Amino acid sequence: MSLDHLLLGALREPASGYDLKATFEQVYRHFWPAELSQIYRTLRRLEAEGLLTSRRAASDIGPERRVYRTTAKGRARLRRWLQEGPQVSDDRHAFCAQVFFLDELEEPEARLTFLRALRDEFAVRRSQLEAIEAQWRADDPRYPDGLPPAELMQQFTLALGIEKFGAIARWAETCIARLEARQQQETADAAPL
Amino acid sequence: MSLDHLLLGALREPASGYDLKATFEQVYRHFWPAELSQIYRTLRRLEAEGLLTSRRAASDIGPERRVYRTTAKGRARLRRWLQEGPQVSDDRHAFCAQVFFLDELEEPEARLTFLRALRDEFAVRRSQLEAIEAQWRADDPRYPDGLPPAELMQQFTLALGIEKFGAIARWAETCIARLEARQQQETADAAPL
DNA sequence: CACTGCATGTAACCTGTTACATGATTTC
DNA sequence: GAAATCATGTAACAGGTTACATGCAGTG
Secondary structure (H helix, E strand, C coil): CCHHHHHHHCCCCEEEEHHHHHHHHHHHCCCCCCHHHHHHHHHHHHHHCCCEEEEECCCCCCCCCCEEEEEEHHHHHHHHHHHHHCCCCCCCCCHHHHHHHHHCCCCHHHHHHHHHHHHHHHHHHHHHHHHHHHHHHHHCCCCCCCCCCCHHEEEEEEEHHHHHHHHHHHHHHHHHHHHHHHHHHHHHHHHCC | CCCHHHHHCCCCCCEHHHHHHHHHHHHCCCCCCCHHHHHHHHHHHHHCCEEEEEEEEEECCCCEEEEEEEEEHHHHHHHHHHHHHCCCCCCCCCHHCCCCCCCHCCHHHHHHHHHHHHHHHHHHHHHHHHHHHHHHHHHHCCCCCCCHHHHHHHHHHHHHHHHHHHHHHHHHHHHHHHHHHHHHHHHHHHHCC
16 A cells, blocks of 8 residues: 555645656655556546545646645545554565575576676666765755755655665675685685695 | 576475475565465466476375475576576565655654654564574584585575665664754754853 | 364455557657 | 657556465374
8 A cells, every 4th residue: 555655645746647657767766666557547546535636737748637636634644654653564675586596506607797787786776876866965055954854854765775775785795705705715725735 | 476486496495385485484584475375376387387396295293285396497497587687676665655755744753753663673673684693603613604505695695684674774773863963953943042 | 172283275355567559749 | 740758548467465264183
């Protein structure tokens, strides 16, 4: 039900499904990706439940839009979700399962290749979030601790993304170093002076 | 399709669905939780695809078991999955979405309560993995860098779990400190000498 | 006899993904 | 006139969750 609450939160400011998709791509992506088809479907359901209202609106540039907004009931639902405390679900990391069975690749070099690709992938993701942070810092002299409450909370989530991706990239780097050290050790053992 | 590959990897050693559930709980849980009903369903499908075989076996203690094992074809499939490189999917963190909208709770104390619960939850999870690590270290003098390859890879995944939960707990702690500092600042501003 | 643990499964449901369909408006 | 962007949707499918059903064997 998290998508529901994300939409209720986002639609405290009016927006169309198409607008929301852009927000998901730019802002929520690193903690909650969503496809347009799912957004539209969920918006209709939330409206039927009375948690959102919609009105048609002309677009400057394309076809008519349907603009949604959270109702008082929807806002109460959002608040209840927050009051219930943190909803910590288990996450699924396919790459971690892969590492678990990586011994199945018998060549040490293949294992290193895998781990380097992993490190690079997360380093890129971290950099992308750091770029967003740098832009924000450049645009607003209050960044980060002078920001108003709503934006401060949003800054917290950005900081988490950077920490999380950074932690995984550093972990991969450590694994690589440990494997390399082991390989050197084995070479030394195989050809003693 | 990661559950498929996890089962193919796990069933390089024979096991029943029930056994596998225990392994998921104890070992895979922090990167890939799975329910029994889903495990059974997937085992049957993988057998139909020729990636697993099964035989009936008596149990010492309960009803007859169905013991599965990965076939050569299944093992090749596993290896291919690893050779395709890291499969990095986006993850969903409901708690992060909650933090994003936490300004909706207007009392600063409510926000702190939320963040403290979050910190505690992840600190507990980290401790649980650290306990597993301590046990392993006590049981095997080769831990960690003298372990044979298969176990070394498994140790890598444990280390990731500890890092990941630790990073989130530290992040939450930082958020708490920043909010507390802000509150003190506001109190000082409101009542200057 | 009730309870716990062992063991396998079915059915209904919910959430999320992928592929496709439709059509307006602007730009090259 | 073709392509890109804006905009809304449908349908089929895949993956995961929850609730329930069944029955064996050992323990208190």
